[in-house]
Amino acid sequence: MAYPANYRYTREHEWIQVDGKTGTIGITHHAQDSLGEIVFVDLPKPGTNVEEGKIFGSVESVKAVSDIYSPVTGTITEVNEELNQHPEKINEDAHTAWMVKVTLSDPAQVDQLLTPEAYEAYAKEETH
Amino acid sequence: MTGFGGWEMPIEYSGITAEHMAVRTAAGLFDVSHMGEIQFRGHGSLAAVQAVTMNDVARLADGQAQYSALLTPRGTFIDDILVHRLGPNDYLMVVNAGTTQKDYRFIRAQAGSFPGVHIADYSGYYTQLAIQGPRAKEILASLTTTDLDSIKNYWFRWGSVAGQDHVLIARTGYTGEDGFELYLSSDPDASVRMWEAILEAGSPLGLVPCGLGARNTLRLEAGMPLYGHELSEERNVFEAGLERFLKLEKGEFVGSKALMEIQQSGGPARRLAGLEMTGRGIAREGYRVLSPSGEQVGEITSGSPAPFLKKNIALAYLAREMTTVGTEVAVEIRGVAVEAKVVQTPFYRRPRKTAASQ
Numbered sequence: 001m002a003y004p005a006n007y008r009y010t011r012e013h014e015w016i017q018v019d020g021k022t023g024t025i026g027i028t029h030h031a032q033d034s035l036g037e038i039v040f041v042d043l044p045k046p047g048t049n050v051e052e053g054k055i056f057g058s059v060e061s062v063k064a065v066s067d068i069y070s071p072v073t074g075t076i077t078e079v080n081e082e083l084n085q086h087p088e089k090i091n092e093d094a095h096t097a098w099m100v101k102v103t104l105s106d107p108a109q110v111d112q113l114l115t116p117e118a119y120e121a122y123a124k125e126e127t128h
Numbered sequence: 129m130t131g132f133g134g135w136e137m138p139i140e141y142s143g144i145t146a147e148h149m150a151v152r153t154a155a156g157l158f159d160v161s162h163m164g165e166i167q168f169r170g171h172g173s174l175a176a177v178q179a180v181t182m183n184d185v186a187r188l189a190d191g192q193a194q195y196s197a198l199l200t201p202r203g204t205f206i207d208d209i210l211v212h213r214l215g216p217n218d219y220l221m222v223v224n225a226g227t228t229q230k231d232y233r234f235i236r237a238q239a240g241s242f243p244g245v246h247i248a249d250y251s252g253y254y255t256q257l258a259i260q261g262p263r264a265k266e267i268l269a270s271l272t273t274t275d276l277d278s279i280k281n282y283w284f285r286w287g288s289v290a291g292q293d294h295v296l297i298a299r300t301g302y303t304g305e306d307g308f309e310l311y312l313s314s315d316p317d318a319s320v321r322m323w324e325a326i327l328e329a330g331s332p333l334g335l336v337p338c339g340l341g342a343r344n345t346l347r348l349e350a351g352m353p354l355y356g357h358e359l360s361e362e363r364n365v366f367e368a369g370l371e372r373f374l375k376l377e378k379g380e381f382v383g384s385k386a387l388m389e390i391q392q393s394g395g396p397a398r399r400l401a402g403l404e405m406t407g408r409g410i411a412r413e414g415y416r417v418l419s420p421s422g423e424q425v426g427e428i429t430s431g432s433p434a435p436f437l438k439k440n441i442a443l444a445y446l447a448r449e450m451t452t453v454g455t456e457v458a459v460e461i462r463g464v465a466v467e468a469k470v471v472q473t474p475f476y477r478r479p480r481k482t483a484a485s486q
Binding site: 016036037039042058060061063065076084 | 139143144145343345408409412432433435
């Protein structure tokens with residue numbers, strides 16, 4: 001699996017793509033693969049503040065609920081409403097099925113996150 | 129793969145929803161060899177089985193099975209079981225995997241010294257496969273000369289399947305569909321050959337292998353309880369709504385006195401009810417159920433999406449007065465009260481064939 005080069009990743013299996021002060025966030029291919037068929041997504045409203053490392057929503061498969069952790073601190077500006085009707089889009093292509101867009105309060109936080117190579121190695125470790 | 133009751137088992141093969149839908153529309157094959165089997169043999173076996181179970185095995189004919197339970201002296205569940213009457217002096221009890229040891233110890237403690245009965249744990253001797261779905265009979269019929277039409281629901285027969293003799297063919301299951309459970313020798317090669325023979329015969333007709341995930345969504349949709357969730361040593365027969373399998377008139381058995389007292393004192397304060405989510409969310413085990421004014425009135429025992437019905441459903445123990453069909457409640461999901469309503473169970477009932485189309 002090719003993890004997009006311009007994304008950064010967390011150990012909780014989220015990705016973030018940053019453009020200036022805007023970050024677009026989703027969960028990784030590895031995450032959707034572990035979860036299985038995703039049937040429900042629970043995301044906060046625009047205007048909600050999120051904090052790096054804290055839970056801001058959840059994603060559910062048939063069998064279980066999985067928390068989503070924010071890679072960064074900031075404020076949500078947009079939510080991908082399509083995922084309410086079509087959560088399976090995350091299984092289809094996790095790296096384009098974005099969940100929220102965030103205005104970053106501290107863009108430097110992104111430097112702490114994992115590169116695609118580091119994340120891929122981490123995800124492989126976790127599987128064993 | 130996951131650990132389940134001491135066994136390593138698959139959660140899914142091709143996907144829980146796909147497997148669930150296959151069972152509802154064609155057929156699914158389950159390896160349920162993790163289940164336990166306890167055998168009672170000898171002229172005293174009827175008395176022994178009667179003493180430790182709540183249903184009445186004296187009503188069974190040879191070749192017939194019944195759903196039943198092992199109860200504590202308080203009338204609560206040690207396990208839910210199937211009892212097969214192989215003969216007047218020969219009973220096969222099928223029990224849950226995670227409780228097999230506990231059940232066997234209980235039975236031996238209660239009836240081990242009864243005269244004329246030999247009770248043994250034969251779990252290791254049996255491979256058990258379940259083939260379930262509207263096309264299950266058709267698929268199995270291609271592998272056996274046993275007349276499957278003559279095996280009615282909850283009856284069984286010994287037969288030959290896929291070239292293997294001495295297979296117990298039971299018309300039972302845990303999905304709400306028509307189907308069969310096969311009990312055969314646990315010889316590994318023979319077991320694998322049987323699995324593969326059924327897959328080969330059934331795949332062209334839509335049969336898929338199914339794991340624990342679909343096993344759970346299917347039984348939940350069919351309103352069937354699961355030990356450790358709806359049934360436990362903290363729940364009695366009346367609360368669980370299983371009184372139709374309770375035969376107090378058969379004579380005394382473990383738990384009968386306590387159940388008579390509960391019955392005489394007006395019944396249980398809580399009862400098991402089916403819920404359908406009307407708001408957006410999935411109820412899960414352990415979530416609190418609230419009244420419209422926000423007080424807790426119960427707790428979810430099982431919940432998930434129902435793939436066939438395309439709703440989110442759950443079972444919950446609720447205060448008795450809240451269990452009327454149509455009652456509006458809420459389920460607390462991650463701190464938010466999401467609307468739900470009490471519905472009739474089973475949530476799903478398979479379409480019945482008319483006599484003409486049989």
